[in-house]
Amino acid sequence: MEILLWLVPPAVVTVLAMLWVGWWGRDGRGEVDRETAVRRMGEALGREPRVRVVVRPQPRERSTGVAVRAPRDKRAS
Template identity: 50%
Template sequence: MEILLWLLPAVVVTGTAMLVAGWAGRERPEREPSQAEQDRFAEAILRPLPNAARPRPGADARSRPRERSTGVAVRRSGTRRSA
């Protein structure tokens, strides 16, 4: 039985995490948003988008999207170096 005592901290931490997750995910009663909250939301939705969210004037649908980097270096097929 002593050999299993090293599992005790993991069991305690796991149990505590399960209790916290259960408490945080509990069902809460629905509440009706106030008129002030609804007005603020409507104002935010109707506000124009910032410039960063608008498409650039030079960018059109024909331009190729930039390829995402994978972090892997690939040698060009035309260049061959000897070791």
């Protein structure tokens, strides 16, 4: 158990850094008044949805690494 004590300082520093970044980052968002938010939401809901066309290539026949001979014609023997 004593050998794990070396993990305590990095864990404390990590937690403090996460708390500091969380506190520091919250001021950057800014407040938007209710009317502006409602107007933006109405514009976003009124737009036509974007249609994405995904073209996927056809799957290739995978080789198993085993050679398979064509069946012999039994009448030719």
